[in-house]
Amino acid sequence: METENTLRRLKTVEGHLRGVIRMVEEDAYCIDVIRQIQAIEAALNKVSSQILENHLNSCVITAIQGSDRKERERVLKEITEVFEMSTKV
Amino acid sequence: METENTLRRLKTVEGHLRGVIRMVEEDAYCIDVIRQIQAIEAALNKVSSQILENHLNSCVITAIQGSDRKERERVLKEITEVFEMSTKV
Amino acid sequence: METENTLRRLKTVEGHLRGVIRMVEEDAYCIDVIRQIQAIEAALNKVSSQILENHLNSCVITAIQGSDRKERERVLKEITEVFEMSTKV
Amino acid sequence: METENTLRRLKTVEGHLRGVIRMVEEDAYCIDVIRQIQAIEAALNKVSSQILENHLNSCVITAIQGSDRKERERVLKEITEVFEMSTKV
Numbered sequence: 001m002e003t004e005n006t007l008r009r010l011k012t013v014e015g016h017l018r019g020v021i022r023m024v025e026e027d028a029y030c031i032d033v034i035r036q037i038q039a040i041e042a043a044l045n046k047v048s049s050q051i052l053e054n055h056l057n058s059c060v061i062t063a064i065q066g067s068d069r070k071e072r073e074r075v076l077k078e079i080t081e082v083f084e085m086s087t088k089v
Numbered sequence: 090m091e092t093e094n095t096l097r098r099l100k101t102v103e104g105h106l107r108g109v110i111r112m113v114e115e116d117a118y119c120i121d122v123i124r125q126i127q128a129i130e131a132a133l134n135k136v137s138s139q140i141l142e143n144h145l146n147s148c149v150i151t152a153i154q155g156s157d158r159k160e161r162e163r164v165l166k167e168i169t170e171v172f173e174m175s176t177k178v
Numbered sequence: 179m180e181t182e183n184t185l186r187r188l189k190t191v192e193g194h195l196r197g198v199i200r201m202v203e204e205d206a207y208c209i210d211v212i213r214q215i216q217a218i219e220a221a222l223n224k225v226s227s228q229i230l231e232n233h234l235n236s237c238v239i240t241a242i243q244g245s246d247r248k249e250r251e252r253v254l255k256e257i258t259e260v261f262e263m264s265t266k267v
Numbered sequence: 268m269e270t271e272n273t274l275r276r277l278k279t280v281e282g283h284l285r286g287v288i289r290m291v292e293e294d295a296y297c298i299d300v301i302r303q304i305q306a307i308e309a310a311l312n313k314v315s316s317q318i319l320e321n322h323l324n325s326c327v328i329t330a331i332q333g334s335d336r337k338e339r340e341r342v343l344k345e346i347t348e349v350f351e352m353s354t355k356v
Contacts, residue, residue: 003113010110017106021099024092030144031167034137038171041130041178045265048123053258055119060254064242072239078120079257080231082127086264087223088355089130134354142347149343153331161328168346169320175353176312177266181291188288195284199277202270208322209345212315216349219308219356226301233297256298260305267308 002054009047016040045086052082091143098136105129134175141171180232187225194218223264230260269321276314283307312353319349 020036056079063075109125145168152164198214234257241253287303323346330342 003116006113007110010106010113014103014106014110017099017103021096021103024095024099027092030140030148031171034140034144034171035174037133037137037140038174038178041133044126044130045178045262048126048265049258049262051119051123051126052261053254055123056254056257059119061242061250064239076231076234076238079234080227082120082123083230083261083264084223084227085124085127086261087226087267089127089134089265134351137354138347138351141350142343145343145346150331150339153328165320165323165327168323169316172319172350172353173312173316175350176315176356178354181294184291185288188284188291192281192284192288195277195281199274199281202273202277205270208318208326209349212318212322212349213352215311215315215318216352216356219311222304222308223356226304229297229301229304233301237297260298260301263302263305267305267312 002050006047006051006054009043009050013040013043013047016043048082048086052079091139095136095140095143098132098139102129102132102136105132137171137175141168180228184225184229184232187221187228191218191221191225194221226260226264230257269317273314273318273321276310276317280307280310280314283310315349315353319346 016036017040020033020040023033023036060075060079063072066072105125106129109122109129112122112125149164149168152161155161194214195218198211198218201211201214238253238257241250244250283303284307287300287307290300290303327342327346330339333339
């Protein structure tokens, strides 16, 4: 169900990106192209947040309630990493 | 020439995005999907910077050296706007 | 210990910010001021990541291993929220 | 005038940052601290945009209307650079 939702959003982004490629082919105004690229990035941010939410409510809960300490640390470390990267893109 | 370069980069991003869609279809690990989406965003940022650079060296120079004050103001205002938006996506 | 580290980093940022205020008072070159502000933001991102890491390894583990489902949901929801906000600032 | 405005905003950010330091000293909830840091970053982004706007309407116009080609190129290159950096912080 959540995968369906993610896929639907990503395919919308794909359509949006193809529209931007067409804009560039037809020599659209630079600033308009940049604005569309920024809209795509905002949509991608939304998808990432949604994927993270699902991840927290499944794998992360399982790992933290599990008995494997290494696995728990790994899963938590990944979250810090994607958070840190999200401040850079 | 620069349009060619922009197009090439955007088509690379399109291929990358299709790869991410496939990952989701094949139930890839959430964090790996998020990381790939972040890589796409970094690539899109790069494209935007490049388009802005071309824009500054063409339209912006023309507008600022031209005699139409309204046009000059419009062109400069747009740059502030895309800069401000870039801090939000 | 981790609080000490966070405090030290935040006080360094405070000193950096005071330096930027002085630059503006002394009419420094605009672009240099913007670059310093961007450096401050990068440092603040680093602090946030560190605080999140500590949070995940304490409160989040406690909440997820605890028996209060509401509390668990609340804690996970907050992480998605700060992640989503981090893509906007 | 615009410098006054920039200074006022930066001093507000300084007060905000001192508030965050106090929060950490008083062991405030991690997520609340992260949210306040994100609010500071949003305020800093606003200051940067304002400084850039002033810069475009003064130095950049002067450089582009001037006869020094090197200077013109330098000024435009800087704008692309701060734009590119703004996508990373």
